Amino acid sequence: MDNIIVDGNHENHELLNNYPVSYWHGGQVHRINDSIIHLMRGEYFNIGDYTFFTFGGAFSHDVFWRKEHFSWWQGELPTHEEVNHAIDNLEKHNFKADIIISHDVPLDLCEYLGYRGGNMTIYDSCYENINTFLQYIKDNVEYKAWFMGHYHVDRDILNHHILYNEIIQLTPWYLQK
Secondary structure, three states: OOEEEEEOOOOHHHHHHHOOEEHHHHHEEEOOOOOOOEOOEEEEEEEEEEEEEEOOOOOOOOOOHHHHHOOHHHHHOEHHHHHHHHHHHHHHHOOEEEEEEOOOHHHHHHHHHOOOOOOOOHHOOOOHHHHHHHHHHHHHHHEEEEEEEEOEEEEOOOOEEOOOHHHOOHHHHHOOO
């Protein structure tokens, strides 16, 4: 059985992006080993009866206590190239997906949870604010459910599901909210 992941913020993104790229269920992935598959940013997948759009990455809220290339990587945020690739894929799929999977949340949910959008001053100019881009997705993509993590809470906010300890089985109920 395959274990599928999207990247978050504490991954070694330099190492992760050195894995060979292959295709799985219609989208680009990094196959980490025989059973772990990294769903790359901005990709569409057809799994079972559902279409999925994935976009990993997140701001490290504790970045000032971390060391670059050891416990923090700028690659936790998307590059302009990754954002443009995602927009191209969204256009190819008419800005529709049954399910969105990300690690971070759109800007409005970030603020609802009590966080401000991340500070971009420590990032090179090739990176984009992920919360702002995820807000663009929220405002422009037609979807049934969105699953995300990062904030160490289990919370449902309409059709947005933030998971931390909770493990769910994807059922039609999540697509009807």
